[in-house]
Amino acid sequence: MWCGGAIAQDALEHPDWQGKGFAPNVPDHPLREIISGLAFRTHETKAMQSDDFNNPGFLAVEEGAALWSKVDGAAGKSCASCHQEAVQSMKGVRASMPKWDEKQKKPVNLEQRINICRSENMKAEPWKFGSPELTAMTTYVGHQSRGTPVSVRTDGPMKPWFDRGRQLFYDRVGQLDMSCANCHEKNYGKFLRADFVSQGQTNGFPTYRLQTQRLVPLHERFQGCMFDVRADPYKPLSDEFLALELYIAWRGLGLPVETPAVRN
Amino acid sequence: MRREAALSAAVIAVIFTAPGRLPAVAQGAAAPSAGVAPIAPALLAVKVVEENGVPGVPQALTEKPGDPQAGAKVAVDRRLGNCLGCHQISALGNEQFHGEVGPSLDGAATRWTVPQLRMIVVDPKKIFSDETVMPSFYRVGGPGRVRPEFQGKPILTAQQVEDLVAFLAAQK
Numbered sequence: 001m002w003c004g005g006a007i008a009q010d011a012l013e014h015p016d017w018q019g020k021g022f023a024p025n026v027p028d029h030p031l032r033e034i035i036s037g038l039a040f041r042t043h044e045t046k047a048m049q050s051d052d053f054n055n056p057g058f059l060a061v062e063e064g065a066a067l068w069s070k071v072d073g074a075a076g077k078s079c080a081s082c083h084q085e086a087v088q089s090m091k092g093v094r095a096s097m098p099k100w101d102e103k104q105k106k107p108v109n110l111e112q113r114i115n116i117c118r119s120e121n122m123k124a125e126p127w128k129f130g131s132p133e134l135t136a137m138t139t140y141v142g143h144q145s146r147g148t149p150v151s152v153r154t155d156g157p158m159k160p161w162f163d164r165g166r167q168l169f170y171d172r173v174g175q176l177d178m179s180c181a182n183c184h185e186k187n188y189g190k191f192l193r194a195d196f197v198s199q200g201q202t203n204g205f206p207t208y209r210l211q212t213q214r215l216v217p218l219h220e221r222f223q224g225c226m227f228d229v230r231a232d233p234y235k236p237l238s239d240e241f242l243a244l245e246l247y248i249a250w251r252g253l254g255l256p257v258e259t260p261a262v263r264n
Numbered sequence: 265m266r267r268e269a270a271l272s273a274a275v276i277a278v279i280f281t282a283p284g285r286l287p288a289v290a291q292g293a294a295a296p297s298a299g300v301a302p303i304a305p306a307l308l309a310v311k312v313v314e315e316n317g318v319p320g321v322p323q324a325l326t327e328k329p330g331d332p333q334a335g336a337k338v339a340v341d342r343r344l345g346n347c348l349g350c351h352q353i354s355a356l357g358n359e360q361f362h363g364e365v366g367p368s369l370d371g372a373a374t375r376w377t378v379p380q381l382r383m384i385v386v387d388p389k390k391i392f393s394d395e396t397v398m399p400s401f402y403r404v405g406g407p408g409r410v411r412p413e414f415q416g417k418p419i420l421t422a423q424q425v426e427d428l429v430a431f432l433a434a435q436k
């Protein structure tokens with residue numbers, strides 16, 4: 001059904017998500033407790049995520065690592081030519097995305113930042129959203145922030161984007177007339193036909209989804225949730241999804257990055 | 265505690281008139297790019313009557329009486345009512361995965377009259393509040409960005425609504 005689908009294993013076990021989060025340390029936060037989507041999954045799924053040898057998302061981490069030092073484009077460079085060791089240079093990057101980009105005059109997320117480097121610094125073709133390359137690189141770079149608390153900026157030029165994102169989060173859309181908040185603020189922790197709904201946090205992305213057996217980038221997840229309420233989804237990397245990504249990152253301030261997380 | 269229905273009942277709205285062409289703006293979505301407004305299917309007029317302050321739809325939407333067994337199927341089917349997605353229903357105990365988002369529907373007919381049950385299925389916002397997460401199953405318009413194939417259409421047909429109402433009326 002809507003968002004998720006039948007994962008029988010999760011239906012058999014009520015997740016013990018209560019008390020697994022922390023109180024937000026900003027005023028006027030809509031959540032009493034900020035909780036990772038991981039807390040709403042089964043012991044089995046949690047175990048799979050926490051064991052790097054069993055976490056299928058690590059295939060993409062390895063692919064990304066190989067691409068990191070692969071020369072591509074007219075400038076004859078690889079990512080490593082400019083950034084050397086990702087373990088050091090990319091630490092914490094994912095946790096602060098989306099970030100204001102002075103040149104573009106808008107916030108950019110990790111996928112977009114990677115493609116800016118490809119076209120401007122490597123003189124290479126940008127990778128398509130959803131391509132195995134872009135998702136693998138996003139996963140590899142994201143993974144270097146594992147454990148770093150999410151800490152996006154929402155002030156200054158980010159403020160209108162933040163406000164737009166908040167509006168989108170509460171907008172009711174689609175034939176089913178539902179908002180993100182209807183499920184992820186009002187009803188997290190509850191069983192919705194075939195799945196336990198989480199807070200819709202973004203700290204695990206790209207996530208390995210057991211249902212599709214591949215890594216799913218964040219904006220694809222957004223599209224899926226909109227599609228399932230019979231709404232016409234916004235496009236990946238659109239201004240709308242950028243704003244939504246920023247706003248939801250703020251809802252999860254302080255959550256540790258889990259990339260690559262494992263979810264249903 | 266229903267007083268003489270005929271006296272206290274006031275027709276408060278006719279929410280749908282049928283059949284007809286629905287203005288694209290009613291969908292709140294961007295106008296279809298092809299420039300063709302979607303044609304609304306034959307939506308039947310739904311007459312909302314308030315009784316003791318609670319809105320209801322006393323008139324059945326179809327001449328054919330609702331069939332509770334067909335209604336049970338509508339309640340289960342994920343492409344139709346998907347009521348089970350949010351509600352627990354003991355009468356459908358052989359089905360797996362009853363949702364927890366809404367209350368149990370056991371005994372619904374003891375809490376609501378048939379016109380109210382019909383109102384809840386047609387447009388629960390009228391009974392609960394605009395904030396309810398429960399979708400309106402026989403209403404067109406309101407939300408934005410409806411996927412093109414669903415534009416101008418209610419989630420359920422009039423007959424499916426009646427079947428569901430018959431099923432709910434049996435939950436005593």
